[in-house]
Amino acid sequence: MNVPRALAQKKKYLIWIIVVTAAVIALNKTLLAPPRVKTVAIQKRDLVSQVYGNGTVEAKVVVGISSKITGRIAELYADQGDRVKKGELLARLENEDLLHQQQQSEAGLNRSAAGLVAEQANLQKAKANLALAEKNARRFRSLAAKEMVSRLESEQYDTAFLLAREEVSRSQASIEAIKMEQRANRANLGYARSKVNDALIYAPQDGVIITRDLEKGATLTAGMSIFTLADPAAVWVKANVDESQLKGVTVGKKAAILLRSAPGEQFPGQVARLGQQSDRVTEELEVDVAFTPPLESFRLGEQSEVYITTGMKKNAPALPSLSIVTRDKKRGVWTVAGGRLAFKAVTTGIEDRGNFTEIVQGLDPSDQVVVATPQEMGRFRQGMKVRSGR
Known part of the structure; x- marks a missing residue:
């Protein structure tokens, strides 16, 4: 038996066994291993609940x-963008014809005033003549009664008295006519002026010229x-807010305003007015948010x-909003205990703009909560094995 060759063959088998075992271990720790998830615990945070709306900058008071x-x-004398004060001269029309009419009315009034003075003098003269004629008529009637003068001569003085009295009446009527003419001339002069x-x-009020429509x-x-004039003290954002988010939105609530022309900058504001009729198509309500303090520079329609x-x-207990999901019409989170997933229903409160949500009840401080994307959480199942890490 060839011992070296047998040993080499055995060594070869041992190497293959080691390789296969390593491959199995590697698969169990990689492709076949439970997915790794990130976990967090409840933390105390200061939370602010905010309702979002979008719209355009508008003026409450716009005057043509x-x-x-x-x-x-x-x-x-003014152009768009100019700030003007109440009573400031903005424009002048050609007025030569109007000035001529005013001058004619002034001349007519002066003429009637002069006529009134002359007629008043005539009245004084007529009154003096009347007094003299009355004395003569009375004296000659007395003489005629004593037959010291003829009746004809006495009647002549009586006639002179009657004429003097009529002259006084005529002067008085003439004065009244001149006064009526003066009133008409004053009315004409007022109209001409x-x-x-x-x-x-x-300018009818303080404001900013928004448009200059003619040249x-x-x-x-x-x-x-x-x-077109706008009152800068009454400029606000006409925002559209979803009906489902209106709870807690009331007049006087503070707000932060973002303008497209000032990215990254926030302007303080507050709710000034709520609409009373929602849009039946978009299911949104108009909410007017005023700038506090008013903007120095603004663009309507921005x-x-x-x-x-x-x-x-x-110091409210909170979790990242990404950790909260809806399962079987219940809001909850996935927790990890003993390497397995468990869904726990929770009651939530304030949802902060910083993507943190208050947890009112349903969790213990020691619970490890999974934070993952919605796509990853969509694959989670009750009791599923996972590897957790912070």
Whole structure:
């Protein structure tokens, strides 16, 4: 018997046995090994519950500035983006014809005033003549009664008295007519002045010019908008919030506002108004969130996001939101005990924007909870073997 050859053959078999055993061990520890999962324990955290909404920046008060009269724009003194004060001159229309009408009305009023002075002087003269005529008529009636003068002469003085009295009445009526003319002239002058003033366009309130709709030289009709003015103190985000998230959203709640033009920056705000009618298609409600303090610079229509704070808790037991799943219509988590998975139903509370959720009940502080992607958790089964690690 060839001993060396037998030993070599035995050695070869031993090597194959070792290789197969190593391969089996490797498979058990790799491909055939239970999956490795990451586990965490409940931690105390400060949580803030926030409701999300998106919308656009809008102004509560938007005023169209227009003219009361038809005319041509002579000058414009403001442009979009300008901040203006109430009563500030914004535009002027051509007003030469209106000024001429005003001057004519002023001349008519001055003429009637002069006529009134002259007629008042005539009235004083007529009253003096009346007094003299009355004395003469009385005296000559007395003389005629004594036959010291003829009756004809006495009657002539009586007639002069009647004429003097009629002259007084005429002067008084003339004065009343002039006064009526003055009232009409004053009304005409007021109307002419108002037309001249209507050619000057003033800011009706403090605000920011959002648009300038016409340019110098343009002809406009009454009511046609020249500027659009917005009140910066009443600028807010008209956000759309899902109906299912509205619990706890009330007027006065604090909020954080994010603008597309300022990535990474948050602006403080608060809920100013809640809509009373939801969109029947999107099932969302309009929530107006005001900036506090008001923005110095803003763009109406800018895309925005809001996070409305509806609750806060300090040192609340919490888990990463990724660890919470819904199974058989129950919210819960997968725990690891003795190398096997077990599903535990939990009661949750505040869900923080930082992806942490409050655990109200259902877990012990010592429980090891699995954190995995939804796809991985979809493959989990009750009692499934796993390898845990932090």
